[in-house]
Amino acid sequence: xxxxxxxxxxxxxxxxxxxxxxxxxxxxxxxxxxxxxxxxxxxxxxxxxxxxxxxxxxxxxxxxxxxxxxxxxxxxxxxxxxxxxxxxxxxxxxxxxxxxxxxxxxxxxxxxxxxxxxxxxxxxxxxxxxxxxxxxxxxxxxxxxxxxxxxxxxxxxxxxxxxxx
Numbered sequence: 001x002x003x004x005x006x007x008x009x010x011x012x013x014x015x016x017x018x019x020x021x022x023x024x025x026x027x028x029x030x031x032x033x034x035x036x037x038x039x040x041x042x043x044x045x046x047x048x049x050x051x052x053x054x055x056x057x058x059x060x061x062x063x064x065x066x067x068x069x070x071x072x073x074x075x076x077x078x079x080x081x082x083x084x085x086x087x088x089x090x091x092x093x094x095x096x097x098x099x100x101x102x103x104x105x106x107x108x109x110x111x112x113x114x115x116x117x118x119x120x121x122x123x124x125x126x127x128x129x130x131x132x133x134x135x136x137x138x139x140x141x142x143x144x145x146x147x148x149x150x151x152x153x154x155x156x157x158x159x160x161x162x163x164x165x
Contacts, residue, residue: 009043009050013039016037016095018033019034032076034112035076037079048079055077061078061079062112099128107121108143
């Protein structure tokens with residue numbers, strides 16, 4: 001999918017990742033998964049229409065109720081805005097999210113990641129920090145870009161204070 005979008009929009013900055021990547025950190029496994037295609041704000045609609053021509057389950061920056069009511073496919077595609085200076089990485093010529101970006105996105109975007117909120121989010125963060133080396137400076141910097149720096153730092157400190165990870 002990344003290559004298909006990149007061929008059609010060669011100068012567009014594209015980031016793609018799959019919400020199933022969170023499964024290894026979770027206790028409760030969600031029934032629905034999303035492939036997130038993040039692009040520059042001005043390109044969201046053209047990319048949406050391009051992908052919608054080939055896939056039926058494509059949503060343009062949907063609300064949680066839209067996803068809950070209508071996303072029936074196990075891997076619905078969500079087109080959303082790529083925040084500038086988001087921590088991404090290239091794997092086999094595909095630009096994708098770093099774990100720091102994924103964690104911040106889960107924390108900041110309740111409408112898409114409604115199944116990952118509450119205690120499940122605490123579990124996700126605990127397991128991620130246990131299993132991988134998380135660059136906290138990258139995590140906090142991206143949270144600042146999303147307008148959630150102080151809140152995320154408070155959340156992480158609370159987890160630390162409670163003896164987790």
